[in-house]
Amino acid sequence: MGDKHGFNxxxxxxxxxxxxxxxxxxxxxxxxxxxGALFALLGKLVKAMSSVIIGCxxxxxxxxxxxxxQRGFLKFYKKAFKNAPEKKIYRxxxxxxxxxxxxxxxxxxxxxxxxxIPELRDSIIKFTENFGTYTDNVQNWANRLLKNYPxxxxxxxTNLANFELMLTELINKKLIPNMDTIVKYVxxxxxxxxxxxxxxxxxxIFAVYLLLSKELLMAQxxxxxxxxxxxxxxxxxxxGFSYVNSVFGGFLNGKIIDSIIIGLICTIILNIIEMPYxxxxxxxxxxxxxxxxxxxxxxxxPSGVLVLVDNPKKFIVFxxxxxxxxxxxxxxIGPLILxxxxxxxxxxxxxxxxxxxxxxxxxxxxxxxxxxxxxxxxGTILLRNALNKRGLNNSTEYFMELHGFDDNGxxxxxxxxxxxxxxxxxxxxxxxxxxxxxxxxxxxGKGNVKHQKSNDNKDADHTEExx
Numbered sequence: 001m002g003d004k005h006g007f008n009x010x011x012x013x014x015x016x017x018x019x020x021x022x023x024x025x026x027x028x029x030x031x032x033x034x035x036g037a038l039f040a041l042l043g044k045l046v047k048a049m050s051s052v053i054i055g056c057x058x059x060x061x062x063x064x065x066x067x068x069x070q071r072g073f074l075k076f077y078k079k080a081f082k083n084a085p086e087k088k089i090y091r092x093x094x095x096x097x098x099x100x101x102x103x104x105x106x107x108x109x110x111x112x113x114x115x116x117i118p119e120l121r122d123s124i125i126k127f128t129e130n131f132g133t134y135t136d137n138v139q140n141w142a143n144r145l146l147k148n149y150p151x152x153x154x155x156x157x158t159n160l161a162n163f164e165l166m167l168t169e170l171i172n173k174k175l176i177p178n179m180d181t182i183v184k185y186v187x188x189x190x191x192x193x194x195x196x197x198x199x200x201x202x203x204x205i206f207a208v209y210l211l212l213s214k215e216l217l218m219a220q221x222x223x224x225x226x227x228x229x230x231x232x233x234x235x236x237x238x239x240g241f242s243y244v245n246s247v248f249g250g251f252l253n254g255k256i257i258d259s260i261i262i263g264l265i266c267t268i269i270l271n272i273i274e275m276p277y278x279x280x281x282x283x284x285x286x287x288x289x290x291x292x293x294x295x296x297x298x299x300x301x302p303s304g305v306l307v308l309v310d311n312p313k314k315f316i317v318f319x320x321x322x323x324x325x326x327x328x329x330x331x332x333i334g335p336l337i338l339x340x341x342x343x344x345x346x347x348x349x350x351x352x353x354x355x356x357x358x359x360x361x362x363x364x365x366x367x368x369x370x371x372x373x374x375x376x377x378x379g380t381i382l383l384r385n386a387l388n389k390r391g392l393n394n395s396t397e398y399f400m401e402l403h404g405f406d407d408n409g410x411x412x413x414x415x416x417x418x419x420x421x422x423x424x425x426x427x428x429x430x431x432x433x434x435x436x437x438x439x440x441x442x443x444x445g446k447g448n449v450k451h452q453k454s455n456d457n458k459d460a461d462h463t464e465e466x467x
Contacts, residue, residue, distance in 0.1 A: 055206030070097035119279035254338040342373035
């Protein structure tokens with residue numbers, strides 16, 4: 001119904017939408033001009049919240065351990081204190097579980113450091129003491145290789161002489177005059193290392209509070225969601241958070257367990273075959289194995305170089321061992337632990353690692369896969385709902401067999417595939433018809449539900465009139 005100026009509600013709504021769209025465009029244009037400052041601000045916020053982020057990560061990873069211990073202590077306390085109030089027993093079980101979880105985490109870190117630091121120290125000392133021998137081995141190998149190629153030997157000697165001059169010039173003109181700057185960088189690196197240690201300690205303390213208060217925080221989060229959204233939308237949002245938690249928890253915990261197992265297997269076998277730098281190489285391979293897809297390659301390159309300079313004869317053995325180990329991990333250990341935790345194909349895993357690594361470095365390579373898995377699932381749900389509204393089948397196989405639709409909206413099967421026999425074509429078309437029939441059944445079923453609902457509403461209206 002219009003007012004005295006000739007405007008109705010639809011006109012006002014359209015005007016508000018247009019004005020809001022223009023405001024969004026203007027804000028977006030202004031942000032593009034200051035994108036560098038915006039990223040700098042985000043970097044400062046992340047740096048300021050580093051302790052909180054570390055604490056959230058530690059709490060997230062330790063939450064399954066804490067839940068397992070809490071269930072065990074709850075059963076024990078219920079049997080030991082039968083007359084105690086239930087709330088008190090639950091609080092005691094939670095505090096005990098959190099205490100033992102944090103002690104387990106600290107003991108695990110200390111044990112790893114006690115095992116790794118001496119081995120790494122010995123490996124580094126051995127490498128530095130034998131560095132001259134390694135260079136002699138490389139030089140002798142190069143001399144034997146170049147003996148049969150005099151021209152190549154002359155070119156290499158010329159380049160080595162030029163490289164020596166460049167190195168001398170770099171030391172005299174760049175390093176020595178800028179020694180103050182180098183000292184500043186070294187000192188800032190030391191300060192940064194100390195800050196990482198302090199942030200980790202504060203993060204552990206923050207993780208304790210998170211684990212103790214997780215039920216309270218979850219309840220407060222539900223209050224905010226149901227206050228801001230309708231009940232059905234709130235349920236969908238909570239379901240989405242639950243899915244994100246399962247994807248991230250399953251992937252990260254699975255990859256950590258998988259990497260620990262690979263590191264232990266690597267340590268045992270490399271020590272049995274007396275591979276040089278066995279512990280150092282096992283640590284490198286275990287840590288880099290956390291990165292999906294590229295992790296084995298990243299870990300094998302520096303490890304292979306260490307083996308090559310120490311004992312070239314064992315280099316081939318090491319490469320064969322790494323290939324076998326990664327095949328066992330990819331086909332046996334990984335699927336057994338991780339299963340299909342992300343639901344992504346190899347193409348999308350590779351895509352998420354590349355994009356995440358380019359945007360956020362090493363953390364992006366690890367977290368890119370579960371983040372993209374959540375985005376992919378959200379897109380799949382939206383696509384399924386849109387197709388269902390149009391009465392179309394959501395099966396990808398159906399669209400692989402679909403060529404298009406005719407003028408009446410009837411589906412047209414795809415054309416004959418190259419080298420496809422008549423029997424295979426008939427089987428494919430029968431499968432397509434089955435999928436189409438299933439889609440029509442779903443559509444008819446939805447129509448019947450709507451018709452039944454409308455009839456129920458009419459019956460209710462008649463009942464109200466009779467009353």
